[in-house]
Amino acid sequence: MTTEAATPAAPSPAAARLSGAHHRLLAFASLIVLILGFSLASPNFMQTSNIIAILQATSVNGVLAIAATLVIITGGIDLSVGTLMTFCAVICGVVLTYWGLPLPLGVLGAILAGAAAGFCSGTFVAKLKVPPFIATLGMMLILKGLSLVISGTRPIYFNDTPGFTEIAQGSIVGVLIPSVPLPNGVLILFLVAIAVSFILSKTALGRYTFALGSNEEAVRLSGVNTDRWKIAVYTLAGSICGIAGLLIASRLNSAQPALGQGYELDAIAAVVIGGTSLSGGRGTVLGTLIGALIMSVLLNGLRILSVAQEWQTVVTGSIIILAVYIDMLRRRKL
Amino acid sequence: MTTEAATPAAPSPAAARLSGAHHRLLAFASLIVLILGFSLASPNFMQTSNIIAILQATSVNGVLAIAATLVIITGGIDLSVGTLMTFCAVICGVVLTYWGLPLPLGVLGAILAGAAAGFCSGTFVAKLKVPPFIATLGMMLILKGLSLVISGTRPIYFNDTPGFTEIAQGSIVGVLIPSVPLPNGVLILFLVAIAVSFILSKTALGRYTFALGSNEEAVRLSGVNTDRWKIAVYTLAGSICGIAGLLIASRLNSAQPALGQGYELDAIAAVVIGGTSLSGGRGTVLGTLIGALIMSVLLNGLRILSVAQEWQTVVTGSIIILAVYIDMLRRRKL
Amino acid sequence: QETYIPLISKGFQHQFWQAVKAGADKAAAEFGVTVTFEGPDTEAQVDRQIDMLAAALAKNPQAIGFAALDSQAAIPLLRKAQEAGIPVIAFDSGVDSDIPVATASTDNLAAAALAADKMAELIGGEGKVALVVHDQTSRTGIDRRDGFVNRVEEAYPNIEIVTVQYGGGDHLQSTEITKSILQANPDLKGIFGANEGSAIGVVNGARELGKTDLVIIGYDSGAQQKQAIRDGLMAGAITQNPVGIGYETVAAAVKAIKGEEVPAAIDTGFYWYDKSNIDDPEIAAVLYD
Amino acid sequence: MAGIDKSFPGVRALNGARFELLAGEVHALMGENGAGKSTLMKILAGIYQKDRGAILIDGNPAEIASPRAAQALGIGIIHQELSLMPDLTAAQNILIGREPRRAGGLLLDEAALNARAAAILQGMNLSLDPRTPVHGLSIARQQMVEIAKALSYKSRVLIMDEPTAALNDTEIAELFTIIRKLRGEGVGIVYISHKMDELKRIADRVTVMRDSETVDTVPAAETPVETIISMMVGRKLSDEAVKVPDLSAAEVALEVRGLRRGAEIRDVSFSVRKGEILGFAGLMGAGRTEVARAIFGADPLEAGEIHVHGRKVAIAQPKDAVRAGIGYLSEDRKQFGLATGMDVRNNIALASLSRFTGAGGILRDGAMREAAVGYIDMLSIKTPSDLQEARLLSGGNQQKVVIAKWLLRDCDILIFDEPTRGIDVGAKSEIYKLLNSLAAQGRAVIVISSELPEILRLSHRIAVMCEGRLTGILPAGASQEEIMKLATQRNGATGAQQQMGDAA
Ligand SMILES: Nc1ncnc2c1ncn2[C@@H]1O[C@H](COP(=O)(O)OP(=O)(O)OP(=O)(O)O)[C@@H](O)[C@H]1O
Ligand SMILES: Nc1ncnc2c1ncn2[C@@H]1O[C@H](COP(=O)(O)OP(=O)(O)OP(=O)(O)O)[C@@H](O)[C@H]1O
Ligand SMILES: [Mg+2]
């Protein structure tokens, strides 16, 4: 968390800030090494179309990981991000396809559904004092079931909503700059990242997110209504899952009700690889983005190299451990 | 005042211990309520054969959850229990079927494989300072891939090892007391639970397990070789996963290399439902057993009632939250 | 130049997909081409499959084999392949589009209907039956369930389907599900297990409860299933021809690359097998371990 | 406050306690560890709920149901145990819950936040960048941040629960200036401390508690300290001067040569003989804790040798140090001393578990209990039983538990970092006796303390540090001025000496 300097008086915090920036630059190291390695190994890796495919593959997991980052900074955990995403996609499908309402209402529906589910999780955690692991595990199951119930265990297609696939697959950037056909899904990922970074560093909600993860009891003893802020964080995280729901629905042109379970681990892994501590109090959206990118670059590269699938998982597992180990080494040195 | 404080005859600690026992008895509450509810709802629920089926369904998840309990008490987490179980089953298959060695060596192989994998996870966590979430996530992927590689992505059958299915499916108890045909798998679960309870409460390893989760730095500054003990805990947990691997292989009479992912969440859920805190320092094996039982009773009961599958997950999710909420309420009162 | 054909399947670790892979590898060796074979962990992971397809396209293959988890979701990428002049061969189940030049698949609906006929025959046309299916939302899961259920409803009014439950193709979970079903329905006459993992689970569950008079019908093959049929635990099973699917997919791709004519639909067929015909050469040829 | 009762499971913390605070007075609350001082004040601050009794504010009965309610009534508290958010900056901590906003309240005004915090810190004469994350601060500075936070509320009633436990004399003097100013503004201040000398300097009245009850309230100026102490502990304490034994023939137990690490430790060399108590004095941040942790292997070293009983030892980890016979009592018990979730018995046995391990790794719990109960008796640790969780003890009793841990471990060389922090006078003199007897048994003892009287009373020799360097070693009986001169040798002595004079 860098705070815009008012007066750079004493040298020590300034130095700390510098080394912080330094660190974040270095955090790219594993990512860069991976990219270089794959580029050398295969000429197919560094093609525009493949880079866009990687970014596209990052978009959903990236947005989910950003949602998870918020909750993890408060010292909690969110296992429901994957099925919540699906739930929001299904709600969007109901609004657009079953009810035939216009596109903006579908978008709104997905985000509101996410916010509502996040509100529930937050309430369970803050008011009922259910540990976040259990509250969100329960929500994960509830939402998984509800997605199946609401959709009638059948994918909902968005064929009646022209333009729906544009949400993730179109390219506003490509229209403006034809040589960079960046899909909107990736653009949305970046926008979400910027927005959440901003919230974390500039708003009261962000401040209390860090404060809660740092020492919740101290915050409470300072007279802050911790319950309310905690619920707000979960609600925000939920609505971000709603955005992820829109992205995946748009990419698949359908709401797949069975999707989503297992995605929470990928999202949390991206968060932790990005340097956010599971014990709360620290974390950055940028780190999470890098973490998510490391994971998609790895998978994509191994596929491009035609590594046998059983070995892909072995290599992925090893590199995840290695990347975090190197990160730890560097941090201890700094 | 000081002499008074030191005398063990003071009523207060006795009362505290009593309320502790009380609490543990009460922890059954959710389980009892579930059992009563299902018994009333269906006459098929409370039959010996179904109770044995429930216990048997608990055995694998129960053993995995006990392994996860150990790691969680140290303040860590183990995401690799499911795929490690599979890996051990595969190793057992290699020893017995591919190499044709006698049964005891297969059992030994599975347990040693588990211990070795646990030793690796523990080393990553203790020596390389990789956060447990990442170390065990990496191990989960590595073991998943290795199981496929070693088995040749093919189940390994134990048809050449007569008696292998007896490990989980036979019934020593049934031979001794014909009216109680308790399968050996359940017996093994109970034996593992008793052994781990004993280790946790009576041995130095157990004491350090709690101490590590309570304040690792304080333990280190007490001159304890924390790394060694932590590795020991992960190794023990790994070898318990080896036992789970034997159980599942014996029940399926085969090592299924694709199985196992997703089992970690069930195991961790059982641990947390059983009252062990994810932040470490506290937990009981009995609680974990109850947690695992709650989950199998719930699933079995809903299936017996032929609740539609999509609603099963909704109900399971809700009841998990509810059970933990009630547990929290009670603890706050006591 | 080396001819490269990636196959993106619906799964990877399961025996069925490994058999498809074996067929593809066999054809690859025969035609002197390179194939790779990949599939997501579960049949729900539509987006993961799309990512695999995207990575496969990045490798500039000469042709592509694709078993769509959801045909609509893949269309933008398939269109890209078409624009790049890469022929697409659909396998296992079709793609609702004219992009694939050929489709090598099994008619799961008809195959499951055959399983229903056999079930009716074996339980004497009346009584309670249940289904243990691997997946509630995937094409194969839905088709096999509906094929069986619809056939029973149309043709066998005296057969009651008491429940359909889903075990994810996980052997252990299917075992527990079977035990619950049997517990809740002591008078059950038969269970249909809709894929290998489900079928083995049903066999395990019945055996653990000591239920010997149950008619179990399976789907697919595998060493354990074959053994269960030989031992009489399982009455019989439907098998597809996965090795044939893999082989035909690669063969059709090779033809398409050369610009030869390929038939639009390649029916790889399905077969009923039981104790009596399991060792017949034409049945043994489509079974796998 | 009158007739306040409060019970915890197994503990009667308050029994009809009463307390009265006037506007514009500094009211000291004294009592032994575990007497119930913190509990009484936590009830006033809305953190605990009383079981019985009444609280009157301006004559009106008040129910204080939460910290927020207390704040609304103008009651602020500085907690005994630090209650900060380590990942936030000092400014963010100080103004938590009251952040200045901009853009119509939507955004935080970070510049205003830092400016306001800087003003508060300046008002305390504290040179601390408000943008420093709190986890990077020493405990003393964290304590100052906690004080700044409490001051920022501008409360009518300010409770200070051992605010000076981690502070040195300069900072204490600074704090007292602030307290006097607040008193002048009509703020009522409750002041809890175990440092008797502070009573006379700052308090107007003193209320003494013992065994969960209020003993009496007396005027501070007229009542002799001895009377107050006997009210607290129910007996008289002897105040012996230090007796320096002749150690010239004694073997050197620990010798360190050329310890070095960056700017924190710059070429520190010294030795301690068997039977000797070596005191370490210095200002906050002088690096004493750093030296101790480095010797103990808790932090890495860049250079330097450590010799124990004449043999060079390699210490990379605390376990190596403990094996070499060195024990270290940390200054931060909560973070580094106690396994807070475990019971007292296991905390005492934590460093000596191997001694209680029998065949097959099985622990001999009976022997552990005996040992633990022995130390509970010996150190008068107030706990309902040896099975009480350590975190439920009062602050001072937690400190005693950590001391007991090292006594049980039975090391030849003991390093005590702020051993009497938060310990009551009675127990303090017990601990002094204990340290003396440890030395008499032939152990080498190093005592780090920010309280000069304590250093002077205990040490056979006094090592003084400044900015990471060992600036000199003085014999017992050195004057405070001599010590302060060495402690400020780098910056020139005048400023600090003046403050010192004020403090004395
Ligand atoms: N939450 C709690 N649960 C159980 N016992 C408690 C709790 N808080 C305090 N106690 C007990 O109440 C008694 C009074 O504690 P308190 O903290 O008020 O003492 P104190 O006078 O502030 O002591 P010190 O000078 O050591 O800080 C002690 O015996 C302590 O162990
Ligand atoms: N003025 C300061 N500015 C920045 N950091 C400081 C300052 N003072 C102390 N620190 C930090 O705190 C660390 C140690 O301080 P600490 O107070 O523990 O040292 P000490 O000599 O043991 O003092 P004491 O034991 O008297 O509290 C220093 O190494 C430094 O990193
Ligand atoms: Mg206190």
Ligand SMILES: [Mg+2]
């Ligand atoms: Mg210090």
